[in-house]
Amino acid sequence: MEAPAAITTLEPSTPRSCPLVLTPAKIVVRFGDPASVNCSTSATGFSQIGWEAISGGTVSDGTVIAWTVEKVEDWNTKPLCYINVNDGLCSTMLDITLYKTPDSVSVSPLDQGPMVEGAEYRLKCDITNVAPVQQLKLTWYRGSETVHTEMFNDTRKTPVNVSSTLKVTPERDHNGVLFRCEAELHLGLNGSELVPNVTSSPYMAVVHYKPRVKTCSRRYAGVEHKFSIDRLPCEVDGNPPPTIQWYHEDELINASEPLHRTQSGEYTAEIINSLGSSNFSVLITIEYGPSFTCAGNLEVVEDDTFQCEADGVPKPLVTWFKGDRREEVAAPQRWTKNDHGKYSLQAINTHGQATHELHVVVLYGPVFNGLDSAEVTVILGEDVTFNCSADGNPTPEIEWSYSPKANIGKNI
Template identity: 55%
Template sequence: MLLVWMLGFLMLIFSACARCPLTLTPSEMVVRFGDPVSINCSTSATDVEGMGWETPFGGTGFEPPPVVTWRVEKLEEWTPSPFCYATLVDGSQCTVSPVITVYKTPDFVSVSDMGHGPMVEGREYDLKCDVINVTPVQNLTVTWFRGNKTVLTQTFNESTAIPINTSSTMRFSPQRDYSGLTFRCEAELHLGPKGPKFLSNITSPPYTAVVLYKPFIKACPDHVTVIESAAFSIDMLPCQPDGNPFPTVQWFYEDKLINPSKSLTRTDSGKYTAVVENSLGRSNTSVHITVEYSPSFTCKEHYEITVNDKQQSICEPVGLPTPTLTWFKDGKQMASPQRWKKNDSGKYLLNAHNTHGTAEHTLYLEILYAPEFKEENDSKEVLQGEDVTLSCSADGNPPSNIRWIYTAAVNSNVTTEGKQKTISITKATSTNAGVYICVAENKVGKKTRFVTLMIKGNTSKILFPIIWALLTLLIIGLTLLMVYFHNWQKKRGQYNFVPVCQMSQISI
């Protein structure tokens, strides 16, 4: 039988270019290994004496036209090559053969990392897709998926008729976000228009990637503002450490390791640094935290302020944001003075306010100022023998300490009455004359005032000698005048005499 098939096959070759009045239905077919197959061979020619099918393992025998059928209940040949032949009335023969493609879908498909184990970010790796027992390989397409995304499609150039094992390799550099993703491959036979319309793809079980990568912190803000009363701690930040292996996390403040669960207070504002570390490396990130809080006062209840000092140097509230400070005196809001005046002493209410609350504080201000004299420098003239009083007083806060600087005498005495200090001089003499200096001093400053005291002599003791001297000079002058007049009259011959005693009486 095999010899007959071979002879028929040779006849097919030699008659390939000759016209053969046979028609195959279908002339091309795609059939799965083990499925039934049936092909009709027919002719409309009138000169065909008989026809039949031949295969390497037998045929249908010689049958009269117009149709002869080749039928197999279970096709178990990978390269079937049946042919239909016809014997014409002139004794010649011709043959035709169908084109039959036998296919087999893979037994299974799998993905492996070829023993690499966990992958490290940044390095290159190969994943292998094994397709087992498939044919025809030249019609095979392997598609790679990362998650649901297609990343690679591969076809094959092998031309085989029997099932073989084949594989597809995908090379890639894993990224950290690949960790936990699944990779899979699908094997699909594309058998053309003659093949089945709906041929299922064979998909591998998913391969879950494990990617090792250096640690980092994500979702960490640059700056955070929190409220002290909210009991905020570092571990409440949205910072999320990431890395594979999962990293350890340590928080530092001013280069010191801290407990991230401790609530932050107003003194804890500043820069905080998180350090994350695993076997592949370490990294850090920083967050500046501002701890805000409601106003409060730490001021005293009593202040002594030097006149003209700035108000801002007295009592400032603490708080963040910086509180707005309002001053009240006698229940009325007052404008903040630029300088304190000596009449500003009194009781004040301070109100501090920011977005987190309000605080109040009461204090008493004592305005201090240097001594101030009520009188200017002075000069005083008295008669010798008179009583003299020199007074000195000064205003100041605290009250001034007043003292006199002068040359002490037995007839002088200093007394104090209230804020006034007085020098009393009894029956002043020339020794009491001079400059008297009043000094007023307190802890704010010192002032001086000068009083010049002049003593005049007693006129009753010196007035008469002066008068007698003047009268004597007058008498002498008159005498000389009379002598002169007498001489002048004598020269002219006329003389008038006046008794000397009469002139003395007139003078007196």
């Protein structure tokens, strides 16, 4: 049965005035896919029920009629179900949304050259051939973080090309971060569940920034002849990658040359790239194993404080042993005549040990041991002998003095 000519002028009636039910009441269809909707009525006494559409128009004298299309290929289609009742025609229009996912979503830079820390930079997201654009939501991501969302006001139903610009002020931590944009059609209940999002390929940010030191100890100890400045566990950062120059006492040095004990001190690094430079300093201590600098034979004066010290960094622990039996003794603080003799010294630190043989001679002034007797009885005309001794180093010389008497001769 063909639809009457008057149908072409139908306008949709209000739901209350027209006893028609569409199942489903709303549909979301991808352009080019099939579609099917039933129109039914509970009214009696009507002559016919039918569909008016650019494609798929049908008429029936039953209570249910289907609008079925193998391919929906008209962006302006407005399927209308109508019924011819006793008091005239009434109708209802199908709520249909046709969509098309983008052919492509891509990110590209709008500004030439790399990003520079602190300077504004623009990225563009292009979305091609998408519909309906007014239901498109675009989301920008930096890594996994959402940085911008955008909706579009274009009311066209046919596919269009749209773009979005993202302004970024990059930081050094953004170097190597992936930017991407994602297109999502918000088609309402059920529709969004069927439509996949389309995401661009990632755009890797290359951010240039001034150099800096990330990690470096302000003090460091290295071992003599094994440590060089370029072995410092320091990490510097910069893009483009910076060069490093080291200075000691304002002189440029070869950072790969091993240092020796006289080169402890402050070293300054200058890190440079095309965007600038920065400096940092490290106090270097060169450590080395112990050694003795004092002679093997020493003469000291009694009560002297001279010590036989061991050189080394860190400061060595020195142990004194005396005599052939190597009896451990405390290092003399003030030398006495009883401290003379042979010593063996042992020095130890974290980098090794050293030994030193030492023979000490203690010099001290003479000390009288006394006379055999302070008083002597003599017989006139006979000899008398007085014994006197003294101790000292060097061996002291003893001199006698007396007061002459007329009746005493001398034989000293």
